[in-house]
Amino acid sequence: MPEEGAEGTTAGPSSGDAAPRTSVSKSHKMSAKRVPSRIEQSVDAGGDDIDSWLKAKTVLKPEDQLELTDVELKEEHPRVLVQGNPQTPLNVVEFSYKERSYVTIPAPPPLQLLYELQGIALNMYSDEAQGVRQSIMEDIAVEEEEEEEEEEEGEGEMLPEGEGEEGEAEEDEEEEEGDEGQREGDDDEGEEEIQKPKKITNMFNFCERPAQTFIRFKRAMETQTLPASRLPLGDQVTQYIIYDSYEKDFAAKEEEKERERLAKERAVPTGLATAAEAPVLLHKKEKKITDFEIISKKMVNSAKTLERMVNQNIFDGVSQDYRNYEDPADDLREKEGTLLPLWKFSYEKTFKSHTVTDICWNPKYYDLFAVTYGSFEFMKGAPDGAVCLYTLKNPSYPDYICMVDYVVLCIDIHPQHPHLFVIGKSDGNVAVYNVLLATSEPQFKSNSVKYKHGGIVWQVKWAADWPDGEMVFYSISDDGFIFQWVITSMGMTESKVMPIDLDIPPCPGPEGTSVRLKGCGRTMCFHPTDPLICLIGTEEGFIHKCNITYASNYLFTYAAHRLPVYKINFNKFNSDIFISCSAGWGIKMWEDCRDEPLFVFDLRSPVEDVEWAPYSSTVFGAATSDGRVHIFDVNVDKYNPICSQQVVSKKRNKLTKLAFNSYLPFIVVGDIRGVILSLKLSPNCRKKVKPPKKGPQLTNTELEVNKLTTILSHVREDKQLVPPPDRERAEEEEEEARHHG
Amino acid sequence: MAENKPEGGEGGGEAGAAPAEGEGKKEESKKVVHTYALVKFSDMPEEMRGEAVEVAVTACEKYSSNNEMAARMIKESMDKNYGPSWHVVVGEGFGFEISYMEKNILYMFFAGNTAICVWKCI
Known part of the structure; x- marks a missing residue:
């Protein structure tokens, strides 16, 4: 700043305080370059005074800046960014002692190093890292060995192992700390460490100690x-x-022991107990029953009574209808009748899930009927079945329920012992139940391994008791056999009665054998008067008449239908007449030993069941799978049913079974949804023959028989008509006769 | 169902003394001491159980006053018949809490005063 002071003095007092710097700087430059023009400068300084109030602009210039003229200043110099680094030295040479001359060395790469930090981390797989690691491990191993030796020496054998291990563990920890310390040290001088690995191992004769483990044997999973397992x-x-x-x-x-003795005593009589004997047995049993059971029994009885009373109130309307209502329209109509729906029976466990497979009225108590539940679709669903006994007095709940492990397809109640019923199951077994017994187990059942059918048991039928009181029943199955079952005091025995042979020549089997084909039994029906005769309906559509004592051949064979025969039923009045129905839409009425049917009806739907009415010789009912019930009276109409009524939905439901009550004017039908519907027959459906006014007095039965005979006499015609002789031929014969004459 | 005073009761020592008195009282009223083999618990197969019971009964009859020898005999014969590691307890009063291999236990009473527990566990 001495210059400034000097300048200020030279510039004189005229120059203001505001602009000393500019002047100084300028003067300074000028002093460097243009020293001679001092006067000009003073003038300039005077000029500066005018602008001195403005804020002075300070222009800092390096001392060695070129002074350029305006023209030079205005000259434009274009600048271009190029790839190369202009700072890079070119043609760098180095003296090579080897060659004794300068040699060019390649230019350094275009790389600008801004910042450099030496790292401490190592790639653990790199050779360097391996070296470091190994050296550390070796150190540790050596130390451990030394220490162990020391310990063993010091502590001796008496020390428990645990402590020794603890000691080791502690030492390990220490060592680890030591390692860490080492590593930290390494960090500082990492390069040194890396540069001089301790030992280069022979990689061909080397095994890492930490990797030495047990060699596990390979074993197959299987x-x-x-x-x-331990418990x-x-x-x-x-x-x-x-x-x-x-x-x-x-x-x-x-x-x-006591129980066994009792059971043994009881076993013999119960097997053949009739309904009359039963109460005695029950009484015997009651001796053992405790007070509690007596009370609960009383409770059950009174509850049952109460239930019936409630039902009576609920279904009062239905009962009144059943008792009193007769369709008034029948008076106006000639032939047609109607069906009035009454009660509906169903059981909650089988409702909708099971199909009604069979219905059987009790022969003694006409308000009681047995129903079997199961399914006809054997490929899917409903693997179990049930047997229920319903009474008309209590439509809301079955009187007796027995759940069965397989689909039950048929039932028959013994005509003389109404407490016994036999069922046939889809697994080929049959079982006899006794309603009087408290259990729901069968009293007798077939041996499920040895003695049973090989297929579905389609029908079981009680036959007349043998003279010595043994009960007999027969079963038919689609394995092509009819079995006879005898219930003796020892139990149930079976015998194969007869195979159902097909009427076609044997088929060639494997290895030159010939196989006799068997028919699939579907239904059977015993002759009402001759207990040895029975009719067998097969899946092939045949009806065979056979004698069960001579199983070798059939008495007669009817080529009845083209599809399975579902049901055969003998007329209740004339045992020569029977009726059959089939899946092939047809109902046919037959006479014994007559090839051709007497009547043929086509219902345009598979006919699931057909049965003769018990009150008339000409009335029968049929249930078809489209949900209709048909009532025929051939006395009234030979071609059409007198009543055909849709009772269940055609789309969702099918009828499976139909049964006439033997005393009361109504029928029950079962459907595939497990519901049994009872239908009252209107007066037109149960017309009886009016006794003739003249002539001898005939019983009702005789009248019915006569009625049927009359009808049949109209139908029975010789099918093979003898053609009348040709007229020409007759004339010729006459001429010949004349000639001869 | 032979009626006898159990001999093992004396061999049982201190533990056997008190119950023996109790039985004496009961004998006055009922006078029946059952001595048959009563299988209390067993999950062995039928055949094996029969054999094991027989072995136990034989051993206890042979060494009726020496439970230790009886146990040894049962163990050895069971080891021989059904492979090793059988354990046997024979005594008149004891408690146990064991784990056994399934289908390999027999816990039975015999002679009216002896309990035998035979089980296998490796």
């Missing part, structure tokens, strides 16, 4: 087994515990 058991024994358990066991054994 041969491995689970260890035997805990704990108990305490004292003399009194032993004594008590002996007492208890002995008491149980005594009781068992």
Whole structure:
């Protein structure tokens, strides 16, 4: 700043305080370059005064800046960014002692190093890292060995192992800390460490110690087994515990013996007990029954009574209809009758899930009927079945329920012993149940291994008892056999009665054998008067008449239908007449030993069931799978049903079974949804023959028989008509006769 | 169902003394001490159980006053018949809490005063 002071003095007092710097700087420059023009400068300084109030602009210039003229200043210099680094030295040479001359070395790469930090991390797989690691490990190993030796020496054998291990663990920790310390140290001088690895191992004769493990044997998964399972058991024994358990066991054994003795006593009579005998047995049993059971029995009885009373109130309207209502429209109509729906029966466990497979009225109690539940679709669903007994007095709940493990397809109640019924199951077994027994187990059942059918049991039928009182029933199955089952005091025995042979020549089997084909039995029906004669309906559509004592051949064969025969039923009045129905839409009425049917009806839907009415010789009912019930009276109309009524939905439902009540004017039908519907027949459907006013007095039965005979006499015609002789030929013959004459 | 005073009761020592008195009282009223083999618990197969019971009964009859020898005999014969690692407890009063291999236990009473527990566990 001395210059400034000097300048200020030279510039004079005229120059203001505001602009000393500019002047200074300028003067300074000028002093450097243009020293001679001092006067000009003073003038300039005067000029500056005018602008001195403006804020002075300070222009800092380097001392060695070129002074350029305006023209030079205005000259434009274009600048271009190029790839190359202009700072890069070119043609760098180095003296090579080898060649004894300068050699050019390649230019350095275009790389600008801004910042550099030496890292401490190493790639653990790199050779360097391996070297470092190994050296550390070796150090540790050596130290450990030394220490172990020391310990062993110091502590001796008496020390428990645990402590020794603990000691080791502690030492390990220490070592680890030490390692860390080392590593930290390494960080500082990492390069040094890396540059001089301790030892280069012979990689061909080297095995890492930490990697030495057991060599596990390979075993196939399949041969491995689970260890035997173990269970805990704990108990305490004292003399009194032993004594008590002996007492208890002995008491149980005594009781068992007593029970067996009782059962043995009971077994023989119950097998053949009739309804009349049963109460006596029940009475005997009651002796053993405790008070509680008596009370609960009373409770059940009164609850049942109450239930019936409630039902009576609920279904009062239905009962009134059943008792009093007769369709008034029948008076106006000539032939047609109607069906009036009454009660509906269903059981909650089988409702919708099971199909009604058979219905059988009890022969003794006409308000009681048995229903079997199951399914006709054997490929899917409903693997179990049930048997229920319903009474008309209680439509809301079955009187007797018995769940069965397989689909039940048929039932028959013994005509003389109405407490016994037999069922046939889809697995080929049959079982006899006794309603009087408290259990829901069958009283007799077929041996499910040896003695049973090989197919579905389609029908079971009680036959007349043998003279010595043994009960007999027959079963027919689609394995092509009819079995006879005899219930004796020893139990149930079976015998194969007859195979159902097909009437076609044997088929060639494997290895030159010939196989006799068997028909699939579907239904059977015993002759009402001759207990040895029975009719068998097969899946092939034949009806065979056979004698069950001579199984070798059929008495007669009817080529009845083209599809399975579903049902055969003998007329209740004339045992020569029977009716059959089939899946092939047809109902046919047959006469014994007559090839051609007397009547043929086509219902345009598979006919699931057909049955003669018990009150008339000419009336029969049929249920078709389109949900209709048809009532025919051939006395009234030979071609069409007198009543054909849709009773269930055609789309969703099908009828499966139909049964006439033997005393009351109504029928029950079962459907595939497990519901049994009872239908009252209107007066037109149950017309009876009016006794003739003249002539001898005939009983009702005789009248019915006569009615049927009359009808049949109209139908019975010789099918083979003898053609009348040709007229020409007759004339010729006459001429010949004349000639001869 | 033979009626006898259990001999083992004396061999049982201190533990056997008190219950023996109790039985004496009961004998006055009922006079029946059952001595048959009573299987209290067993999940062995039928055949094996029969054999094991027989072995136990034989051993206890042979060494009626020496439970240790009886146990040894049962163990050895079971080891021989059904492979090793059988364990046997024979005594008149004891408690146990064991784990056994499934289908390999027999816990029974015999002679009215002896409890035998035979089980297998490796």
